[in-house]
Amino acid sequence: MDALDLLVNRRSASRLAEPAPAGEALQNILHAAMRAPDHGTLQPWRFIIVENEGRERFANLLEQAARDSNLEQKAIDKAASAPFRAPMIITVVAHCEENAKVPQWEQLASASCAVMAMQMAAVAQGFNGIWRSGPWTDHPSVREAFGCREQDAIVGFLYLGTPQLKANTTVVAPDTAQFVSYF
């Protein structure tokens, strides 16, 4: 796949089924993540792969978090079913360190770039996914389950799998004028 075509025409996919990326394809995705821009080579990221029984554990975690938050039954059910929207979820944690030259926001930016890189690497190999967040990224028990320390943040849950709907490949070229100026 042509790199420019990938960047200009990519779409996220929310309807995802088996197979999830595995083996070399998954390694390529993780390698792409590790090539995200990284000021000071801090490698400020952790990737926690959720698949198979891990999805059950994640579902139980979200269900309990929803119960603890006193949500209505409908919302509890929604939380419990969320992990089954794709065969694989990669939780991306910005693993931040105190650093004189690299403030926390830059480390969050690096981890976020890693999410995008993984999604692009997935698309390049015939998979796709969608970057999701939601209130669970900040929930104490979810943070704890994914190993977040005080200074860390979950920057997203990257849902990955094989897209079920063929994406519209003709993305309308955006009008860039209102977002771009020259200094």
Ligand SMILES: Cc1cc2nc3c(=O)[nH]c(=O)nc-3n(C[C@H](O)[C@H](O)[C@H](O)COP(=O)(O)O)c2cc1C
């Ligand atoms: C940090 C971040 C969090 C996001 N969280 C969600 C989310 O929780 N649910 C969702 O439907 N889309 C979420 N999105 C947007 C999707 O990843 C996606 O970009 C959007 O559905 C538009 O589709 P497109 O990527 O094909 O343009 C998030 C994007 C970012 C960058």
